[in-house]
Amino acid sequence: MALIRLYMTMSLDGYVAGPHDNADAPLGVNGFRLFNWLDRRNDAGPSGQVYGEALATRALISGRRTYELANRWQGDHHDGVPIFVLTHDVPDDPPPGSVRYVTDVHDCAAQARTAAGDGDVMVHGAGAAQALLRAGELDELELHVVPVLLGQGRRLFDNLPAQHIDLDLIRRLTTPDTEEPAKQVAHLRYRVRKPATAT
Amino acid sequence: MSKIVLYMSMSLDGFITGPDDGMDHGLGVGGERLHAWLSPGGVDPRSHRPADGPSATVFNEAMATGAVITGRRTFDFAGGWAGDHHDGVPIFVLTHAAPDAPAPGHARYVTDGIESCVAQAKEAAAGRDILLHGAATAQECLRAGLLDEMELQLMPVLLGQGRRLFDNLPPDHIELELLRAMDAPGVQHLRYSVRSAG
Numbered sequence A: 001m002a003l004i005r006l007y008m009t010m011s012l013d014g015y016v017a018g019p020h021d022n023a024d025a026p027l028g029v030n031g032f033r034l035f036n037w038l039d040r041r042n043d044a045g046p047s048g049q050v051y052g053e054a055l056a057t058r059a060l061i062s063g064r065r066t067y068e069l070a071n072r073w074q075g076d077h078h079d080g081v082p083i084f085v086l087t088h089d090v091p092d093d094p095p096p097g098s099v100r101y102v103t104d105v106h107d108c109a110a111q112a113r114t115a116a117g118d119g120d121v122m123v124h125g126a127g128a129a130q131a132l133l134r135a136g137e138l139d140e141l142e143l144h145v146v147p148v149l150l151g152q153g154r155r156l157f158d159n160l161p162a163q164h165i166d167l168d169l170i171r172r173l174t175t176p177d178t179e180e181p182a183k184q185v186a187h188l189r190y191r192v193r194k195p196a197t198a199t
Numbered sequence B: 001m002s003k004i005v006l007y008m009s010m011s012l013d014g015f016i017t018g019p020d021d022g023m024d025h026g027l028g029v030g031g032e033r034l035h036a037w038l039s040p041g042g043v044d045p046r047s048h049r050p051a052d053g054p055s056a057t058v059f060n061e062a063m064a065t066g067a068v069i070t071g072r073r074t075f076d077f078a079g080g081w082a083g084d085h086h087d088g089v090p091i092f093v094l095t096h097a098a099p100d101a102p103a104p105g106h107a108r109y110v111t112d113g114i115e116s117c118v119a120q121a122k123e124a125a126a127g128r129d130i131l132l133h134g135a136a137t138a139q140e141c142l143r144a145g146l147l148d149e150m151e152l153q154l155m156p157v158l159l160g161q162g163r164r165l166f167d168n169l170p171p172d173h174i175e176l177e178l179l180r181a182m183d184a185p186g187v188q189h190l191r192y193s194v195r196s197a198g
Helices: A030-042 A046-055 A064-069 A071-073 A105-116 A126-134 B031-035 B053-063 B073-075 B077-082 B114-125 B134-145
Strands: A003-011 A015-017 A059-064 A085-086 A099-102 A121-124 A140-146 A164-173 A187-190 B004-011 B015-017 B067-071 B090-096 B107-110 B130-133 B149-155 B172-185 B187-197
Touching: A003 A030, A003 A105, A003 A126, A015 A030, A030 A046, A030 A140, A046 A164, A046 A187, A059 A064, A059 A105, A059 A126, A059 B130, A064 A071, A064 A126, A085 A105, A085 A126, A099 A105, A105 A121, A105 A126, A105 B134, A121 A126, A164 B134, A164 B172, B004 B031, B004 B114, B004 B134, B015 B031, B031 B149, B053 B149, B053 B187, B067 B073, B067 B114, B067 B134, B073 B077, B073 B090, B073 B134, B077 B107, B090 B114, B107 B114, B114 B130, B114 B134, B130 B134
Parallel strands: A003 A121, A003 A140, A059 A085, A059 A121, A085 A099, B004 B130, B004 B149, B067 B090, B067 B130, B090 B107
Antiparallel strands: A003 A015, A140 A187, A164 A187, B004 B015, B149 B187, B172 B187
C-alpha cells in the first residue's frame, strides 16, 4: 500500500517559515533561507536524490494554507498527480487541474493512498502534517533539516497533544563536508511507529 | 581556547522536557523518554554512562570538560548533582538571586550575568571545553553570541508538549554548521558549531 510521507524543510529550531508569513510573503520574513539547499536539487548527491524521490510520488496531500500560499500550484504540483487539499471549508469555485477538496482526514488519506497506486503520497504543509499525525495516518517523515536557527516563525510541530509518537530513524543523507555552508542540509527519514491497535 | 558546548537531549519536535516539569519531576510528564540513550543510574551523572558506541563517545566527551555552566532551574531539578557533576570541576550556576544557603560542593552561584559566567568558566576550565546545560541558559548564551557549539542528542520521538530548547529567541538568523553526525540505536548525535549570530 502507498506510504504517506511528509516532505518538509525545517530549521534546527523547528520552523518551516519565518515570522509574518502571508500571501505576499509565503515563507515569512527571511524564510527563503530554508530553501537554499534546493539549488542542488538537480545535482548528483543527497539533495538531488531526495528531490527526485519527492517528484516520484504519485499523489499529494496539502493543507489549505500551503495550497493557497503556493497559488494553488495552478492545479499541477508535479506530473499532474492528484492533489488532495485538506480543508474545513470547501471553496465555492471549482478546483483547478488535478485538485480535489477533502474535509475528513481519514477520507483524505484513503483517497490519496488509492490514487497513488504503486507509488507513495507526498504531504506538504505543517497543518496537514499535524492533522495526519493526530489521526495516525502519517507513515513517514522526510525532513530536510537546515543548519540555521530562525528564532521565530511558523513551527512544523505544534498543536499536538501530549502523547508520545515514537519514530525510527530509517535513513540519514547529509551533504558532503565540501558543500558550501548555505547549502548544507541533513535529510532525515523517520518511520512513525503505529500502536498495535491503530486502524 | 575553551569552547562553550551545549549538551542537551531533544525530541524531534524540539522539547527537552515533557509538560508540567517541576521540582519533583525535572523532566516533566513522560520526559524520561529523552534520556533513554543513557544508562539507568543515580544522582551522580557518571553513573549514566552508555555502554559503548557513539553514545559512549559523546558521554565521555561531556565528562572530559573542565567546567560546567548551568541554569538555576536545571541545577535545582538535578539536586545540584550533590555538588559534583564530574571529577570535581567547577559548576557555575547562573541565577538572578543566589539563595541564602551556600552552593554545595564545587558549585557556585553567578548573579552578574552570562558574560561574567562564561568568563569565569573559561578561566576555570584551563583550556578544556565547558559543558553547558539547560534551555534558558542556552538561550541566554545564544542571544549574547557566546555559544560555540551544540552537541544534541536528537531523540526519535514527538513529545507533543513540554519545554522547548529553542524558544524566546529574536528573529535574527543564527547560522550553524553540522560538524559531526553519528547514528546510534535510539538516538542521533548531532554536533553543530555556531558560525554567526544575526
